[in-house]
């Protein structure tokens with residue numbers, strides 16, 4: 001029962017002082033007539049202190065108040081979620097604007113460290129700055145500009161830091177394509193895949209996607225993954241089960257068809273697609289796909305990839321709002337086969353053929369990029385399987401990141417020169433790349449401003465997300481509280497009563513008398529039971545011991561709950577529904593301080609309740625729960641949470 005009248009709340013300390021007990025309700029719910037008692041009547045009851053015993057019957061208006069609180073919190077959660085969605089949209093728009101301003105095709109260059117087996121020379125042919133590289137070749141120097149250049153010392157962390165916004169953009173609903181390009185043995189696989197100690201972009205991207213999705217509460221994500229390789233002009237499914245070599249099944253699986261729907265979206269018929277929701281599953285499938293990839297030994301790389309390896313992550317995003325249609329985006333992670341001069345690699349036979357096939361498709365990729373650069377006319381996607389697959393992820397609406405890998409050795413300078421030229425062509429798809437200095441500065445300033453807006457929106461969104469979570473915790477606790485009170489009520493009704501109680505429905509006056517005759521506390525702190533107290537209400541030594549044990553368990557549970565959740569649930573500094581600071585915490589503290597023998601309760605009832613809803617139910621049904629009731633009434637319905645956010 002909640003104490004609803006402010007007069008009654010004021011009376012509580014007086015009663016407490018007189019009883020030297022933790023606050024007890026001064027009247028029984030059995031004599032409760034619906035309206036607050038007149039002050040005089042309440043004071044009468046003080047003169048003959050009573051112990052509030054049957055707390056299981058919760059008056060209708062208090063039930064309504066609790067219900068109203070629950071409805072209010074539910075409303076607040078809806079409002080917070082809406083706010084979260086709008087802030088998230090603001091962040092997404094800002095990120096997209098930044099990426100568009102920077103260019104829909106961005107090109108980074110990574111310089112591989114010198115491998116110990118290669119002799120170091122003094123006249124190193126490559127000079128590196130933050131955004132450009134100078135190469136000495138055939139007696140002349142040429143300067144190449146990039147969006148970012150990674151020196152030899154750059155770590156996998158440094159690379160991922162720059163790639164992460166694009167991955168975020170995929171989660172935001174854009175098609176993304178990340179391509180590792182370069183001469184054989186320059187570190188493409190190292191960048192994309194990495195090692196166990198130094199994971200590359202793909203495993204980190206998987207982790208980032210799963211992690212980010214777990215933080216989003218305003219929408220739900222589902223992920224699926226496919227892996228294939230373009231090997232000698234054919235597509236091989238890397239995730240399908242192993243089929244016997246040269247069997248019909250094996251041939252069918254290495255000859256998948258590429259289809260384009262009327263909207264221009266590409267689909268690969270029969271390609272295995274696996275769903276994942278957790279990282280371990282995603283990594284398991286990824287490892288399986290990698291093992292199935294074709295590699296062979298060449299003069300230049302012991303584990304040279306003899307194909308283009310493509311991994312597709314399909315991201316489906318659906319909002320909590322049922323009306324919102326789900327968005328699907330694709331993220332391609334492509335480890336291209338090495339561009340190579342075939343004579344240099346010492347390839348012969350099958351390996352030579354593989355090298356030729358790789359070069360042909362890379363050249364087709366170059367043609368597509370060159371056509372996109374012209375921004376009009378025919379784009380020759382159909383010239384290779386690689387470009388057909390990537391068709392819907394290379395165009396205007398997609399975000400493309402090409403990582404060009406080069407070797408620092410002088411003997412590779414010719415290859416390096418070719419790779420840098422190829423990458424420069426890709427970068428020049430953005431016609432306005434080389435802007436006058438002042439316009440460029442203005443654009444940089446604009447990017448910085450949008451980036452600041454994006455960070456602000458993100459921070460605010462995180463705060464709101466936190467508030468939503470806290471509101472949800474509070475809601476669940478209040479629902480527990482509610483159901484505990486009514487569950488108990490139901491139980492009590494079923495519980496057989498003493499014969500005297502069954503004889504007739506007691507009149508309010510009789511009840512008052514009965515309650516007034518409950519134990520009184522003598523100056524020495526001893527409880528004296530009067531003869532009129534019904535036997536089922538009196539506590540025995542055994543019942544008190546059981547009660548004490550049950551309470552200890554409740555408090556222990558509450559304690560174990562508190563530290564893990566920041567010990568308090570706060571929407572904001574003075575949140576009206578912040579129960580853990582002003583209510584729960586206080587209640588728990590009072591609970592610890594309170595002498596155990598002050599609780600008078602049926603042992604049967606206490607053990608039953610302790611098992612059912614250990615924490616909240618127990619708080620609700622013991623007479624000491626007046627703390628919670630007072631707190632709820634003091635704080636509930638006074639202010640809207642929104643006033644405080």
Ligand SMILES: Nc1ncnc2c1ncn2[C@@H]1O[C@H](COP(=O)(O)OP(=O)(O)OP(=O)(O)O)[C@@H](O)[C@H]1O
Pocket residue numbers: 111112113115182183184185186187188189190191301303304305306336337338339405
């Ligand atoms: N940044 C780097 N730091 C340390 N080691 C690297 C780095 N880049 C490449 N390597 C090492 O160089 C070797 C060749 O790299 P990798 O296999 O990734 O080249 P690749 O370009 O994928 O070759 P291919 O095209 O033949 O498959 C590997 O042993 C790899 O560990």
